[in-house]
Amino acid sequence: MAPLKSWLPIPADSDFSLSNIPFGIIHSKSDADWRPAVAIGDFAFDLKAFAAGNGFAKLKSSSFSDTKELFAAFKRPTLNAFAALGRPTHNAVRTYIQDILVENTKFPELLKDNEKLRETVVIPKHEFKTHIPMQIGDYTDFFAGINHAFNVGTMFRGPANALQPNYTHLPVGYHGRASSVVVSGTPVRRPNGQVLLDPAADPKVPTFGPCRRLDMELELGCFLCTGNTLGEPLRIGEQAEGAIFGYVLMNDWSARDIQTWEYVPLGPFNAKNFATTISPWVVLADALEPFRTSGLPNETQLLPYLTESRQDSFYDIKLEVDLTTPDGSTTTISRVSAKNLLWSFPQMIAHHSVGGCQMNTGDLLGSGTISGTESDALGSLLEMCEGGKKEIMLAGMDVRKFLKDGDEIIIRGVCENEEVGRVGFGECAGRIESAIQL
Amino acid sequence: MAPLKSWLPIPADSDFSLSNIPFGIIHSKSDADWRPAVAIGDFAFDLKAFAAGNGFAKLKSSSFSDTKELFAAFKRPTLNAFAALGRPTHNAVRTYIQDILVENTKFPELLKDNEKLRETVVIPKHEFKTHIPMQIGDYTDFFAGINHAFNVGTMFRGPANALQPNYTHLPVGYHGRASSVVVSGTPVRRPNGQVLLDPAADPKVPTFGPCRRLDMELELGCFLCTGNTLGEPLRIGEQAEGAIFGYVLMNDWSARDIQTWEYVPLGPFNAKNFATTISPWVVLADALEPFRTSGLPNETQLLPYLTESRQDSFYDIKLEVDLTTPDGSTTTISRVSAKNLLWSFPQMIAHHSVGGCQMNTGDLLGSGTISGTESDALGSLLEMCEGGKKEIMLAGMDVRKFLKDGDEIIIRGVCENEEVGRVGFGECAGRIESAIQL
Incomplete structure (x- = not known):
C-alpha cells in the first residue's frame, strides 16, 4: 500500500496530505462567517460551501440516515456540533472527502470537474484564516x-x-x-x-x-x-x-x-x-x-x-x-x-x-x-x-x-x-x- | 425608612421580599421553555411573559435607549444575556419590578389591575421549577x-x-x-x-x-x-x-x-x-x-x-x-x-x-x-x-x-x-x- 494521491496539488512535505483530513474553523475573503473546513495541502476545503453545492450527494453511511444535522453542523462557528455527531460520522465524512479528492475519484463531477464549485470550496492559503476550532467547555x-x-x-x-x-x-x-x-x-x-x-x-x-x-x-x-x-x-x-x-x-x-x-x-x-x-x-x-x-x-x-x-x-x-x-x-x-x-x-x-x-x-x-x-x-x-x-x-x-x-x-x-x-x-x-x- | 410592601401576598419570613428581587431560570406548567424569572414571596415572576404582555411599557432608564436586547435576553434559557447587559441595566429592571409590585404602584394598570397578565406572569410555587441560572464558562x-x-x-x-x-x-x-x-x-x-x-x-x-x-x-x-x-x-x-x-x-x-x-x-x-x-x-x-x-x-x-x-x-x-x-x-x-x-x-x-x-x-x-x-x-x-x-x-x-x-x-x-x-x-x-x- 502506498500513500493516497490527490488530483489537487499537495506538496510532498505537507502535513495535510490526503491521509490526514484534519478539521478546523476558518473564515475567508469570500465568506466572513466562521465555519468548518478541512486542511488539504496548502488549501482549506470549505465544508459549508461543499454541502451547499451538493458535494455530499454521494455520501452514504450507516451512521446517519439523513444529512440534515451534518449540514447544520457545517454552518456553525465551531466544530462542536460536528464533533457531537460521534466518531462513526467523523470517519464517514473523512473517508468521503478522501474519495472526492483522490486522484482517480469515482465522483469527478462533484468537484474535480466542477470548476465553479471548486472555486468556492478549495480556498488557497492566503485567502483564509484559522480560528479556535472548538468552544471549550472545560x-x-x-x-x-x-x-x-x-x-x-x-x-x-x-x-x-x-x-x-x-x-x-x-x-x-x-x-x-x-x-x-x-x-x-x-x-x-x-x-x-x-x-x-x-x-x-x-x-x-x-x-x-x-x-x-x-x-x-x-x-x-x-x-x-x-x-x-x-x-x-x-x-x-x-x-x-x-x-x-x-x-x-x-x-x-x-x-x-x-x-x-x-x-x-x-x-x-x-x-x-x-x-x-x-x-x-x-x-x-x-x-x-x-x-x-x-x-x-x-x-x-x-x-x-x-x-x-x-x-x-x-x-x-x-x-x-x-x-x-x-x-x-x-x-x-x-x-x-x-x-x-x-x-x-x-x-x-x-x-x-x-x-x-x-x-x-x-x-x-x-x-x-x-x-x-x-x-x-x-x-x-x-x-x-x-x-x-x-x-x-x-x-x-x-x-x-x-x-x-x-x-x-x-x-x-x-x-x-x-x-x-x-x-x-x-x-x-x-x-x-x-x-x-x- | 421601613421595608417596601407589596400588593402581592408575601409571607413575612420570605427570603424573596420586595427588597430582594433575585433572578433565576424557570419552566412552568404553562410554558415548558426555560426562561428568566424573578422570585417574589412564594411566586415566580415570569420576565418573558411580562415583557410579552407589555409590562415594561413604563420602563425608562438612561442605561438603555431601546429594550430590544433586554426582551431578547428574557427569552433565553440562561441569565447570561441579561447579565451581559451590565449592572446599571440589572438595577433598572430590579427597581422597575419593585415599582410594579409595590403596594401603591404608580402603574396599577400594568399588572396589579390586569388580571389576565397577572395570571401568566405571577406563577405559584407548585407550578414552576428552577434550573441552573447561568451557563458557566469557567x-x-x-x-x-x-x-x-x-x-x-x-x-x-x-x-x-x-x-x-x-x-x-x-x-x-x-x-x-x-x-x-x-x-x-x-x-x-x-x-x-x-x-x-x-x-x-x-x-x-x-x-x-x-x-x-x-x-x-x-x-x-x-x-x-x-x-x-x-x-x-x-x-x-x-x-x-x-x-x-x-x-x-x-x-x-x-x-x-x-x-x-x-x-x-x-x-x-x-x-x-x-x-x-x-x-x-x-x-x-x-x-x-x-x-x-x-x-x-x-x-x-x-x-x-x-x-x-x-x-x-x-x-x-x-x-x-x-x-x-x-x-x-x-x-x-x-x-x-x-x-x-x-x-x-x-x-x-x-x-x-x-x-x-x-x-x-x-x-x-x-x-x-x-x-x-x-x-x-x-x-x-x-x-x-x-x-x-x-x-x-x-x-x-x-x-x-x-x-x-x-x-x-x-x-x-x-x-x-x-x-x-x-x-x-x-x-x-x-x-x-x-x-x-x-
Whole structure:
C-alpha cells in the first residue's frame, strides 16, 4: 500500500496530505462567517460551501440516515456540533472527502470537474484564516509526561523523591482555564504577578511585576466529541476511546516564578491562566490509527478502571520546538516523540470521569509536558536550563534561560510512514509581547 | 425608612421580599421553555411573559435607549444575556419590578389591575421549577475563609505552619470544574475513587471504592456579568465591582479521602469535580448593598493591585447549614456569617485577572469554605469532626463524622435589618445517593 494521491496539488512535505483530513474553523475573503473546513495541502476545503453545492450527494453511511444535522453542523462557528455527531460520522465524512479528492475519484463531477464549485470550496492559503476550532467547555491539564515530572520533581526534592507516591497509580491532573485557550498565532502577553525574589527571607514578602521566568510547555491536546451523564463514568476501552474527537499540539505557557509562590496548596493558577496555545487543525483519532504505539512502561499494578486491554494507546508523533528570537534566527530546541507519556488519553478520560465528573463535547485535555530522557528532547525551558542554572545555546551566538519579549515558539508535530505517508498537525505558534504597565 | 410592601401576598419570613428581587431560570406548567424569572414571596415572576404582555411599557432608564436586547435576553434559557447587559441595566429592571409590585404602584394598570397578565406572569410555587441560572464558562474556587484554611492547615501541619506563606498576600484559588455545577435539588452521587487506606504503608498502595469521607463545604458563590479582554486585567475598585452580577449559596461537596491521595502536587481534582451545588436565585449585588460590612482583618501590607479604597466589600449574610438524616430528623450543624473571609470578591477578581486571564459573563467564583472561630460555626464536617476524631452530635441520638447515603444538606442564607427587611437566598440543597457499582 502506498500513500493516497490527490488530483489537487499537495506538496510532498505537507502535513495535510490526503491521509490526514484534519478539521478546523476558518473564515475567508469570500465568506466572513466562521465555519468548518478541512486542511488539504496548502488549501482549506470549505465544508459549508461543499454541502451547499451538493458535494455530499454521494455520501452514504450507516451512521446517519439523513444529512440534515451534518449540514447544520457545517454552518456553525465551531466544530462542536460536528464533533457531537460521534466518531462513526467523523470517519464517514473523512473517508468521503478522501474519495472526492483522490486522484482517480469515482465522483469527478462533484468537484474535480466542477470548476465553479471548486472555486468556492478549495480556498488557497492566503485567502483564509484559522480560528479556535472548538468552544471549550472545560479544560483539564494532566501531568502524564513522566520524564518531565521526574526532571522537575528532582529540582525541588531530589531524584529519590522526585515523583509523588500517587504518580504511577493515577494520571495526576488539574483543572485549567478554558477561557485562556487561544489559537496558534495569537500573541501571548507576558503576565504580571506576585513573585518571591528572595525565598530565604523571613518573613517572605512577594514583589509585583512582569514574570521573569516565562516558559513554554510542549504538550499534546485531546478534544472530546462526546461525554457522559453526571455520575456515570466513561469506562476504559471503547467508551473512553469513543469520546475522543481528535488531537492538537499545545503550548501550555507557564510563569515559573509566579507558579513557585502561588501553587501551594491548591496547584497552579495565575502561572498558567494567561494563555494556552493550540494548533488550529484537529487531527482525527482515526487519522492517527496507523501510528499507534506503546507509551512508557508503568510497572505499577493498575486498578481495573485504568487497565487497558491494549498497550498501544499512544502515538509516535515526532514533535519539534523552534525558538525564533527577535532578530529572526531560529533554533530547534527540542525533538521528542509524543509516546513519552506514562498515561494514555483513554486512561485520563477513565480517571477523570470515574467519580462521576461530566465530560462534554468540546472538553480539552492536555497530556502534560512531553520530555524524553536526552538533553535535546526536553519539553520545557525549565528543564533545558536546569532550573535557571545553565544557558540554552541558540543560533547566532544567542542564549536563553527563559523567554524574552519578542521570542516566538513554534511547535510542530508529524507522523510518517511508507504506507500512509505524512500526517501532521501544522504549527502551534505564539510570540511573546511585553507585559502591560500596571 | 421601613421595608417596601407589596400588593402581592408575601409571607413575612420570605427570603424573596420586595427588597430582594433575585433572578433565576424557570419552566412552568404553562410554558415548558426555560426562561428568566424573578422570585417574589412564594411566586415566580415570569420576565418573558411580562415583557410579552407589555409590562415594561413604563420602563425608562438612561442605561438603555431601546429594550430590544433586554426582551431578547428574557427569552433565553440562561441569565447570561441579561447579565451581559451590565449592572446599571440589572438595577433598572430590579427597581422597575419593585415599582410594579409595590403596594401603591404608580402603574396599577400594568399588572396589579390586569388580571389576565397577572395570571401568566405571577406563577405559584407548585407550578414552576428552577434550573441552573447561568451557563458557566469557567468556575474558580478560592480559599478566602481564613478560619477554615487555618483549621484544616492545623490538622496537617500544626498551628504554627497552618497557613502557607502566600496566604495573606494573595487570594489562593484553583480552577474548578464548570460541568459539575448543579442547581439545588439535584441528587449528589457518592463518588468512587482511589484512596489510601494505610498512609503509613511502604510502598503506598491505593484501593478503589466509594468515598468514605464525603463532606460538604459552605461557600458563597459569585457570578460575573461582564469580563475583560485577554491580557487586560480588571482593576480593583469600580472595574472589579462592575463585573459582579450577583451571589448564590454554594456547597462544594468534597471527597476528603480521595483528595488526600490525589492532591499533591497539582491540587484537588476528582475530590471536587463530581458535584458543586448552587442555589437557583441570583441575588443581585445591588440587593446586598445595605448589608455591606468589613471582613476579617489582614495585617499584611497588600500590593497595590489588591488594595481596596473601601473596607466594606463583604456581606453580613447569616448562613445556616441543616443536615437531615434518612429518618427525617434535622439538625442545624452550623451558623456563621459570610463576612468570615479574608479576601473580598473584588480582590479575587483583581487577582484572578492580574496576569491577563480572561473573565467572562457567567463565570462563577467560590469564596472557599466559610467558618467562624466557634465550634458551632464551622463550614465543613472535616472541621466539625476534627479530621475524623470526634462524632458530630445530631438530633434523634444520631451521630456523624462524614455524610451517609440519604443524608441531605440544606444551606440557607439571609440578610435582614429594620430598614430593608429580609433579603435571602432560598435553599441550596443536595441529598447523597449511593455510589454506583463499578
